[in-house]
Amino acid sequence: MEELSGLTLGVIKLGFLAVLWLFVLTAVGVMRSDLFGTRLARRGTGSGGAIRAERPARASRAPKEPRRRRGAPTTLVVTEGPLAGTTVPLGPVPITVGRAPDNTIVLADDYASGHHARLFGQDDEWYVEDLGSTNGTWVERTRVASPTSVRAGVPVRVGRTVLELRK
Numbered sequence: 001m002e003e004l005s006g007l008t009l010g011v012i013k014l015g016f017l018a019v020l021w022l023f024v025l026t027a028v029g030v031m032r033s034d035l036f037g038t039r040l041a042r043r044g045t046g047s048g049g050a051i052r053a054e055r056p057a058r059a060s061r062a063p064k065e066p067r068r069r070r071g072a073p074t075t076l077v078v079t080e081g082p083l084a085g086t087t088v089p090l091g092p093v094p095i096t097v098g099r100a101p102d103n104t105i106v107l108a109d110d111y112a113s114g115h116h117a118r119l120f121g122q123d124d125e126w127y128v129e130d131l132g133s134t135n136g137t138w139v140e141r142t143r144v145a146s147p148t149s150v151r152a153g154v155p156v157r158v159g160r161t162v163l164e165l166r167k
Contacts, residue, residue, distance in 0.1 A: 034134050036100070036114050073126060073152045073165035076119065081161030082108055090165070094120035097158050098131070111135050111159030119150070119163075126150050126165055135159060 004012075076095060078086040088095055088104060096103040098116035107116070113133035120127055129147040130137040137144040138157040150156060156163045 034113055072124060073167055075166045076105075077164050077166050078105070079155070079162045079164050081159075083161065087166075090121065090126070092121065094118050096131075097161075097163070098133075105163075107159060107161055109159035109161055112161065116158050117144075117156075119156075120147075128156050133158075 074090055076088045076090060078084055083105065086105070095105065096115060096118050097105045097107065097112070098114050099107055099109065099112050100114040103115065113131070113135070115131045116133040117137040118129045118131055120129070126149070127147040128137060128139060128144055128150050130144045139148050139150055140154055142148075150165055152165045152167050154164065
């Protein structure tokens with residue numbers, strides 16, 4: 001077998017080094033998006049991030065005092081996880097859940113993304129939407145792929161935290 005020339009060996013070393021750096025940069029990008037959210041490109045467009053930029057538009061379309069039908073959920077309760085027992089009143093403004101400090105419910109959960117999920121009311125129903133999280137949002141035992149209707153008492157899992165709508 002012939003020995004590799006110095007030039008060939010140098011090219012192989014540089015190729016290996018390039019692949020190694022590509023792997024490192026990809027890993028850093030994944031960690032960055034998990035820690036700071038997946039919507040980094042839109043973050044500078046509003047006054048505090050993509051999630052806050054959506055709130056005024058939703059709030060302006062919704063009535064000031066939403067009409068509540070009898071038996072409709074009025075509270076979001078954290079039933080499992082470090083924040084168990086925490087309650088958030090439901091209103092016209094969407095509720096965001098995740099590790100980033102600008103969320104309505106800020107989780108100290110290694111399995112939650114920066115901006116993990118959003119709960120919002122529409123036409124007397126509540127929906128949960130996954131915001132591109134790494135580990136997914138689950139309603140009962142089904143992973144959320146698009147905005148999904150949530151009934152009172154049905155568990156919504158975000159990382160290690162479980163939320164429920166209550167009347």
